[in-house]
Amino acid sequence: xxxxxxxxxxxxxxxxxxxxxxxxxxxxxxxxxxxxxxxxxxxxxxxxxxxxxxxxxxxxxxxxxxxxxxxxxxxxxxxxxxxxxxxxxxxxxxxxxxxxxxxxxxxxxxxxxxxxxxxxxxxxxxxxxxxxxxxxxxxxxxxxxxxxxxxxxxxxxxxxxxxxxxxxxxxxxxxxxxxxxxxxxxxxxxxxxxxxxxxxxxxxxxxxxxxxxxxxxxxxxxxxxxxxxxxxxxxxxxxxxxxxxxxxxxxxxxxxxxxxxxxxxxxxxx
Numbered sequence: 001x002x003x004x005x006x007x008x009x010x011x012x013x014x015x016x017x018x019x020x021x022x023x024x025x026x027x028x029x030x031x032x033x034x035x036x037x038x039x040x041x042x043x044x045x046x047x048x049x050x051x052x053x054x055x056x057x058x059x060x061x062x063x064x065x066x067x068x069x070x071x072x073x074x075x076x077x078x079x080x081x082x083x084x085x086x087x088x089x090x091x092x093x094x095x096x097x098x099x100x101x102x103x104x105x106x107x108x109x110x111x112x113x114x115x116x117x118x119x120x121x122x123x124x125x126x127x128x129x130x131x132x133x134x135x136x137x138x139x140x141x142x143x144x145x146x147x148x149x150x151x152x153x154x155x156x157x158x159x160x161x162x163x164x165x166x167x168x169x170x171x172x173x174x175x176x177x178x179x180x181x182x183x184x185x186x187x188x189x190x191x192x193x194x195x196x197x198x199x200x201x202x203x204x205x206x207x208x209x210x211x212x213x214x215x216x217x218x219x220x221x222x223x224x225x226x227x228x229x230x231x232x233x234x235x236x237x238x239x240x241x242x243x244x245x246x247x248x249x250x251x252x253x254x255x256x257x258x259x260x261x262x263x264x265x266x267x268x269x270x
């Protein structure tokens with residue numbers, strides 16, 4: 001594991017988009033020293049949260065360029081909970097980021113019928129300062145401050161839902177169809193990698209074998225960051241040297257939700 005910086009938001013060093021891999025002594029990593037206000041070379045500041053489970057009011061979210069939520073922003077996936085989260089985003093995050101991106105988790109068991117419908121209803125008539133996107137198996141390209149596009153893919157949840165899906169949501173997506181040329185991957189479920197999928201017993205994995213196989217292959221040509229949540233017991237991040245890729249379990253609520261232990265967001269520059 002990489003060490004975490006003691007600043008507002010846990011700062012993660014992320015591999016650059018250079019073709020060459022990092023070697024000892026070379027500064028191929030993008031990071032930020034907030035106390036010394038070092039220049040980040042036009043890179044975008046990403047703030048990452050996941051698995052907030054209705055406890056979003058307890059978050060301390062720093063300003064940035066892109067805010068990402070990797071799913072499970074509710075407990076029961078009801079319209080009331082979904083709208084409560086959307087209202088929080090509108091009041092507390094809009095205008096503080098250029099982009100706000102979110103995907104669904106297993107607690108958002110009706111991504112089309114409930115989440116998607118209320119997302120469109122909530123944001124349709126609002127003139128938001130941020131560009132706000134719900135990604136359901138979709139790619140978005142975001143230009144950095146040099147005009148280079150960062151391709152981000154947000155996947156639907158693929159596993160056992162917390163609650164039975166309704167109507168057209170009952171046709172559960174079971175296979176990953178992810179573009180090979182993305183820079184950042186957002187899934188709710190982890191892969192079976194780097195112990196970020198292992199629960200409190202130290203043995204059981206909450207990861208996806210299919211996703212693991214895909215990530216361990218040579219399918220992805222430029223993927224540098226995989227962000228996920230789902231597993232509340234192994235929050236953290238890992239730099240895989242072979243692929244020069246960061247794996248980040250960004251779950252915000254640790255352990256039992258009833259204890260209301262909420263960690264600071266992760267922050268990285270890209």
